[in-house]
Amino acid sequence: GIQVEQSPPDLILQEGANSTLRCNFSDSVNNLQWFHQNPWGQLINLFYIPSGTKQNGRLSATTVATERYSLLYISSSQTTDSGVYFCAVDSGSARQLTFGSGTQLTVLP
Amino acid sequence: ETGVTQSPTHLIKTRGQQVTLRCSSQSGHNTVSWYQQALGQGPQFIFQYYREEENGRGNFPPRFSGLQFPNYSSELNVNALELDDSALYLCASSNNRNSYEQYFGPGTRLTVT
Numbered sequence: 001g002i003q004v005e006q007s008p009p010d011l012i013l014q015e016g017a018n019s020t021l022r023c024n025f026s027d028s029v030n031n032l033q034w035f036h037q038n039p040w041g042q043l044i045n046l047f048y049i050p051s052g053t054k055q056n057g058r059l060s061a062t063t064v065a066t067e068r069y070s071l072l073y074i075s076s077s078q079t080t081d082s083g084v085y086f087c088a089v090d091s092g093s094a095r096q097l098t099f100g101s102g103t104q105l106t107v108l109p
Numbered sequence: 110e111t112g113v114t115q116s117p118t119h120l121i122k123t124r125g126q127q128v129t130l131r132c133s134s135q136s137g138h139n140t141v142s143w144y145q146q147a148l149g150q151g152p153q154f155i156f157q158y159y160r161e162e163e164n165g166r167g168n169f170p171p172r173f174s175g176l177q178f179p180n181y182s183s184e185l186n187v188n189a190l191e192l193d194d195s196a197l198y199l200c201a202s203s204n205n206r207n208s209y210e211q212y213f214g215p216g217t218r219l220t221v222t
Binding site: 030031033035040041042043045048086088090092095096097098099100101102 | 153
């Protein structure tokens, strides 16, 4: 099956700093999503981005499908950005998402 | 627009027992997928239901089973519970007509003792 690798596994920032999270995948994909998991376990949709670039406020994402990677940019980090960020892809007809192991982001005040 | 809801929020079961978890899909969505998330890991796909039939299954044993109802809500049943079944169970819904973006519910935290 498809492999998804996220880096870095852990990231600690001061409030106001910028960061880039990376997601590499091993095969072509139909769907790529970025999620933020809050401390209560809820997965919040950030981007649905199988290709191209999207922006939503302080967050933006780019997927280069031909090179099999996606990047999530967080600018001017806030403490509320803390949590685990997951990249997930699907590549088959069943439309099942395969998740990476996540990036644990901690933003310090 | 109503989001994905799950019940119960959490529960505790004993090894060997059976459990049923429930999920109501987001309005307008016809597909439900279930995922298991062990502590410190990413969610793992269990199975997906579309039009009341199983439409793909991950690497989970047959004691994990499911149903989808005509209103697109769904159940996940787990028989003969094992300690390793302790996890957060997440339900996601999608509209496989126009987009395959999946939206997740808040999850059910299952503890098996």
